[in-house]
Amino acid sequence: MQGAFQRSQQEPPSGKLVTGRQAYTIEVPGTASAKDLSVVFYRAHEGMSEPYSITVEVTHPDALIRAHYLGRGANFIIAPEDGVEPRRYCGVITHFIKVKKTKDFSLYTFVIEAYIGRLRLTLASRTFQHVTAPQIIEAILLKHGFLGHQYHFRLRRTYPEHAFRMQYQISDFDYIHVVMQQEGIFFYVEQGKYGDEIVFGDDIDHYVYLPELKVPYREKAGLESGVEAVFALQTHAQTVQQSFMVADYNPLKAWERFKDEANIAYEDTTTYGQSYVYGTSHLSQTGAQWEAQLRHEAAIAWQVVYEGESTVLELRPGRILRIDEELADAPSGQVIIEVWHSGGRGKSYQNAYKSIPSDRRFRLKLEEHMWPKVVGSLSARVTSPKKYKYAFVTKDGHYIIRLDLDWDPWNPGGESVPLRLAKPFAGALQTGFHFPAIDGTEAVIQARDGDPNKLYISHFHHTSLQTDLITSQDRWMSRNVLRTQSNNKVRMEDWEGQEHVKVATEYGKSQLTLGHMVNARREERGGGFELRTDDKGSVRAGKGLFLSADLQAKAQGKQLEMSPAMGQLQVSNAQAQGLADAAAVAKAEIAALKAESQWLKDSVAELKQAVMVLSAPGGIALATPDRLSIAAGKDVNVTASTGIGMSALRNVAIAAGDVLSLFAHKLGIKLFAARGKVLIQAQSDAIEMVAAKDMHLTSAEGTLTANAANGVVLGGGGTAYSKVLADDVHMGGAGKLFLHFTEVVLMGPGGLSLPLPKFEQLDVHHDEMFTLSDTVTGRPLVKRPYKIQLADGKIVEGVTGDDGETLLSKADIAQGMKLLSPFKKG
Numbered sequence: 072m073q074g075a076f077q078r079s080q081q082e083p084p085s086g087k088l089v090t091g092r093q094a095y096t097i098e099v100p101g102t103a104s105a106k107d108l109s110v111v112f113y114r115a116h117e118g119m120s121e122p123y124s125i126t127v128e129v130t131h132p133d134a135l136i137r138a139h140y141l142g143r144g145a146n147f148i149i150a151p152e153d154g155v156e157p158r159r160y161c162g163v164i165t166h167f168i169k170v171k172k173t174k175d176f177s178l179y180t181f182v183i184e185a186y187i188g189r190l191r192l193t194l195a196s197r198t199f200q201h202v203t204a205p206q207i208i209e210a211i212l213l214k215h216g217f218l219g220h221q222y223h224f225r226l227r228r229t230y231p232e233h234a235f236r237m238q239y240q241i242s243d244f245d246y247i248h249v250v251m252q253q254e255g256i257f258f259y260v261e262q263g264k265y266g267d268e269i270v271f272g273d274d275i276d277h278y279v280y281l282p283e284l285k286v287p288y289r290e291k292a293g294l295e296s297g298v299e300a301v302f303a304l305q306t307h308a309q310t311v312q313q314s315f316m317v318a319d320y321n322p323l324k325a326w327e328r329f330k331d332e333a334n335i336a337y338e339d340t341t342t343y344g345q346s347y348v349y350g351t352s353h354l355s356q357t358g359a360q361w362e363a364q365l366r367h368e369a370a371i372a373w374q375v376v377y378e379g380e381s382t383v384l385e386l387r388p389g390r391i392l393r394i395d396e397e398l399a400d401a402p403s404g405q406v407i408i409e410v411w412h413s414g415g416r417g418k419s420y421q422n423a424y425k426s427i428p429s430d431r432r433f434r435l436k437l438e439e440h441m442w443p444k445v446v447g448s449l450s451a452r453v454t455s456p457k458k459y460k461y462a463f464v465t466k467d468g469h470y471i472i473r474l475d476l477d478w479d480p481w482n483p484g485g486e487s488v489p490l491r492l493a494k495p496f497a498g499a500l501q502t503g504f505h506f507p508a509i510d511g512t513e514a515v516i517q518a519r520d521g522d523p524n525k526l527y528i529s530h531f532h533h534t535s536l537q538t539d540l541i542t543s544q545d546r547w548m549s550r551n552v553l554r555t556q557s558n559n560k561v562r563m564e565d566w567e568g569q570e571h572v573k574v575a576t577e578y579g580k581s582q583l584t585l586g587h588m589v590n591a592r593r594e595e596r597g598g599g600f601e602l603r604t605d606d607k608g609s610v611r612a613g614k615g616l617f618l619s620a621d622l623q624a625k626a627q628g629k630q631l632e633m634s635p636a637m638g639q640l641q642v643s644n645a646q647a648q649g650l651a652d653a654a655a656v657a658k659a660e661i662a663a664l665k666a667e668s669q670w671l672k673d674s675v676a677e678l679k680q681a682v683m684v685l686s687a688p689g690g691i692a693l694a695t696p697d698r699l700s701i702a703a704g705k706d707v708n709v710t711a712s713t714g715i716g717m718s719a720l721r722n723v724a725i726a727a728g729d730v731l732s733l734f735a736h737k738l739g740i741k742l743f744a745a746r747g748k749v750l751i752q753a754q755s756d757a758i759e760m761v762a763a764k765d766m767h768l769t770s771a772e773g774t775l776t777a778n779a780a781n782g783v784v785l786g787g788g789g790t791a792y793s794k795v796l797a798d799d800v801h802m803g804g805a806g807k808l809f810l811h812f813t814e815v816v817l818m819g820p821g822g823l824s825l826p827l828p829k830f831e832q833l834d835v836h837h838d839e840m841f842t843l844s845d846t847v848t849g850r851p852l853v854k855r856p857y858k859i860q861l862a863d864g865k866i867v868e869g870v871t872g873d874d875g876e877t878l879l880s881k882a883d884i885a886q887g888m889k890l891l892s893p894f895k896k897g
Contacts, residue, residue: 095113095148095149095150096148096150097145097148097181097183099139099164102139102140102143104131104139107131107132108129108130110416111128112418113125113126113413113414114126114413117259117410118410119389119407119433119435120258122162122184122185122187122188122260123184123188124182124183124185125147125183125184127180127181128180129181130176130177130178131177131179132176134172134177135167135169135177140164140181141164141167143164144163144164145162145163145181146160146162147160147162149412158262158385159262161262161266161267163183163184163186163189164182164183165182166181167179187212187217189215190211190215191242191245194240194241195241196237196238196241196474196476197237197238197476198237198238198474198477198486199235199237201233202236203230203231203233204233204251204256205224205230205271207233208251208256208271214243215243220263221267222269223271224271224272226256226271226277227273227274235526236250237523239443239476248435249442252436253365253437254273254365255365255368255432256273257271257272257389257434257435258271258272259279259387261387274432275431277389278429278433279389279390280391284385284391285395286299286381286394287300287394287395288301288304288395289301299383300381300383301379301392303379303380303381304377304380305379306398307377308341308376308400309374310343311343311370311371311373311374312345312367313343313345314333314334314367315333315345315348315367315370316346316348316363317362318330318347318349318351318359319362321355323354330359331360331362332345333360333363333364333366334367335364335367336367341374346366348362350519350522352524352525365434365437366437368431368432369434371431372431372434375401377398377425378423379424379426380424381424382419387410388408388409388410391404391407391429392406392407392426398428403428403430404429405426407425407426409424410424411423411424444522444523448515449475449476449517449526450475450516450532451472451473451474451487451514451516452473452513453512454473454486455471455509455510456485458483458511460509462507462508463510464507465489468491468505469489469492470492470508470528471485471486471489471490472516474486474487490526490527492505492508492527506553512531512537513532514531515529515531516528517529540552549564550562550563550564551564558575558576558577559577561573562575569586569587571585571587572584573585579604579607580603580604581605582603583601584601586598613681614678615681615683616678616683616684617636617684618683619684620687620688621633621686621687621688631677633676633677633686635688636686639686641668642712644671644710646712647667648668650734650736653734654736657734659732659734660730663706704872704876752830754830755830782795783795789804789806790804790805791806792804798822840877840878840879841879841884842871842876842877843871843875843877851871852871852875854871854872854873855870855871855875856869856870857870857871857890858890859884859889859891860888860889861879861884861887
C-alpha cells in the first residue's frame with residue numbers, strides 16, 4: 072500500500088511549513104555549505120533486513136561541489152514542532168543529482184542510505200571456515216570498518232559452526248542477506264547514542280516493545296487532526312503450505328539421508344499441502360529439523376500481512392504497533408516490517424507501512440532461486456603444509472585446495488576444508504580409481520547442486536608449469552600413458568608397426584614390455600615380450616606353471632594347450648619303457664616308468680597339480696658360471712631320443728642309495744680313464760663280471776694281480792682248474808697237464824703277501840622319510856598340512872605327499888619332535 076506515498080508526490084510543494092507539521096533538516100558534517108540546504112520534499116523507505124534509503128529534494132542558493140557531498144556522512148532529521156521526539160537517520164549520501172538551476176537557487180536530489188547499504192557495491196568471492204553465521208556477518212562488517220557500537224546481536228538460537236561457507240560472485244550485503252535467509256536472522260536499524268545501530272535478531276522478543284506504541288485507528292484522520300493515528304488498514308491473507316519436508320545427503324555420514332518435516336501451525340486449518348525441498352545443506356538430523364522448521368516459519372510469517380497508512384512518526388522496522396481496534400490475527404499487536412515515509416514543504420508527514428502479527432517470528436522469504444550458484448567449474452590448486460613431497464591427503468582420501476578466486480591469507484594446507492575427489496570409478500570394498508594429487512596441481516572444482524558450500528574436486532588440469540605428458544613433441548601423440556611422480560608408468564604405444572605395452576618402475580628398473588621394444592632414445596631393442604629387473608625376481612603360480620616356446624598363432628589356442636609338450640613326454644616315456652623292457656630281460660634294474668606315465672596323466676596334463684612344465688620345440692638350454700642344482704623328492708627321469716652327453720672338466724660323481732644300474736641295449740658300455748686309476752669295488756658284497764664272448768684283462772705296462780682272501784680259482788670250461796689258497800696251490804683235472812718250458816727249476820719254499828683292503832661303512836637314511844599316519848587306522852595322512860617343531864626348536868611346515876611323507880627324514884626326528892597346528896588328526 073503506497074497510496075499516501077503516491078499522493079504525496081502529486082501534491083505541489085509549498086514554501087512554508089504548516090504549524091504542527093514537521094520540519095526537515097539535512098546535516099553534512101564537515102561541509103560548510105550544508106547549513107543553507109532547504110528540504111523541498113523527501114520520500115524514505117525502511118524495510119526489515121534492508122538498509123533505509125531516503126530520497127531528498129533540496130534547494131541551495133549556490134552551486135554545490137559534488138565532492139563535498141557524495142560519499143559524505145549525512146544526517147536527515149524529521150523534527151515535529153509539537154514536541155514529538157524527532158527521527159534521526161545517520162547515513163551516507165550515495166547519489167548526488169543536480170536537477171536544475173535558476174537565478175535564485177539550484178535544485179538537487181540527494182539519496183541518503185544506511186552505511187550498510189554501501190556493501191551492495193562490493194562484489195566479492197571468499198571462503199569462511201569453521202565459523203557460525205553471526206561470525207560470518209560480523210567478519211564482513213569488520214572488513215568494512217564497522218565499529219563495535221554500530222551493530223550488535225540479540226540472538227536466541229545457538230548457531231552451529233559451519234566447516235565451510237563460500238561467498239561467490241555476490242556483493243557483501245547480498246551475501247549477508249543470503250546468510251540471514253538461511254539462518255533465520257533479521258536486522259533493523261535503530262537510533263543509538265552515537266548514530267545508527269544495526270540490531271540483529273532471530274525471535275519475537277528481539278522486536279522493539281518499549282516505549283509502548285499504541286495509537287487510534289481512525290479512517291480519514293491524519294495530520295490535520297493533530298493526533299498521530301492509523302487512518303487506513305488492509306489485511307492480506309494467503310494460503311501457505313501446511314508443512315515442509317527437507318532432505319539431504321552427507322558424504323561423511325553416508326549410511327543414511329537425513330530427512331525431517333515441520334508444521335509449526337498444526338491447528339491452522341487454512342494451510343494446505345506439504346512442500347519437499349531436497350539439498351538444504353544440512354549435515355545431521357538436527358540440521359534437518361531446523362531446515363524444515365525455518366521454511367515453515369518463513370511461510371507462516373508471510374501468511375498474514377497488514378498494509379496501512381498513518382501519521383505515526385515512530386513507525387520503523389521491528390517496532391511493535393498496537394491500535395485501539397482488535398485484530399483477530401494480531402491480538403498482541405503488529406510488528407512493522409516495511410515503511411514508506413514522505414513529506415515536504417507545506418505537506419504534512421505521513422507514511423504507508425506493512426506489518427505482520429507480532430506473535431510470529433519474522434523470517435525473510437527464502438528466495439532460493441536467487442541464491443548464488445556455481446555454474447560450470449572453478450579453478451584451484453592442491454595445497455599442503457610445507458609443500459609435501461607426496462599427496463597431503465586425509466584418512467578419507469580428501470584434499471585441501473586453494474581456490475584461485477580466494478585472496479584471503481591462510482596457512483598452507485589450511486586454505487579449505489578437505490574436499491572429495493570425483494573419480495572415473497569408486498565402489499564398495501575400497502574399489503575405485505585414485506591417483507594422488509601433489510602440491511601445486513591445478514584442480515577443477517565443481518559444486519554439488521550448484522551450491523557454493525558443497526564443493527568437490529571433479530578432475531585436474533595440466534598447466535604451463537605442469538605440462539601434459541602427451542604432446543606433439545617427440546612424436547608422443549600416439550602414446551597412451553599412465554604415469555606417477557616417481558616415474559611408475561603404464562605406456563601403450565599405438566604407432567603402426569611399433570605397437571607395445573610397457574609397465575615399468577624405477578625401483579630396480581623393473582619392466583614388463585609386450586610387443587615392440589625401444590630404449591630411452593626410442594632405438595629398437597627387440598620385439599615380443601620382456602620381463603626384466605636389476606633386482607631380484609620370482610615367478611610363482613600356486614596351481615602350476617607352464618612355460619612354453621610352442622607357437623600359438625594369434626592367441627587362438629587355450630591357455631593350457633600343451634599338446635607338443637605332452638606328446639614329447641609321452642614319446643620319450645614310451646622309448647624309455649622299451650629300453651626298460653630290454654633291461655628287464657637282461658636282469659638289469661629298471662626305472663619306475665609306470666608311475667612316471669601315471670604322473671604325466673594325473674598331474675602334468677593341463678596342470679592338474681601344482682607342477683611346472685617347460686616346453687620348447689627348438690630346445691631348452693640352461694647355463695650358469697656357477698652351480699646348477701636339480702633336486703626331486705621322488706624320481707628323476709631323463710630320457711632322450713638320441714643321446715645324453717655329460718661332461719665335467721673335473722669330476723663326475725654319481726651316487727645311489729640302493730642300486731646303480733647301467734644298461735646299454737646295443738653297442739656296449741665303455742669306461743675310459745685317460746689318466747689315473749679305474750677303481751671298481753663292491754665294499755660289502757661280490758663283483759660279477761660276465762661276458763657272452765671273450766673277456767680280456769690286460770696291463771699294458773704293469774702287473775696283473777689277482778688276490779682273494781679265500782683263494783683264487785681259475786677254470787677253463789672243463790674239469791681242469793688251478794686254485795691258489797693260503798699257502799697252497801692246487802691243480803687238477805680229468806685231463807692232462809701240459810708244461811711247455813725249456814727248463815723246470817725246483818727251489819725251496821717262498822712266499823708273497825698281498826694286502827687285503829678294509830672298508831668303512833656308513834648307513835644312509837636320506838630316503839627313509841618320516842611319514843604321518845592316522846593313529847587309529849594306521850593309514851598315511853595324504854595331502855595334509857603339517858607343522859613340526861624339532862628338538863633344536865626349528866619349525867618345519869609343509870604338506871604331506873601321496874604316501875604321507877614329510878620333508879623330514881627319520882634322522883631329523885631322532886632327537887624328538889612336537890606336532891603343532893595347523894595339522895589336525897584325521
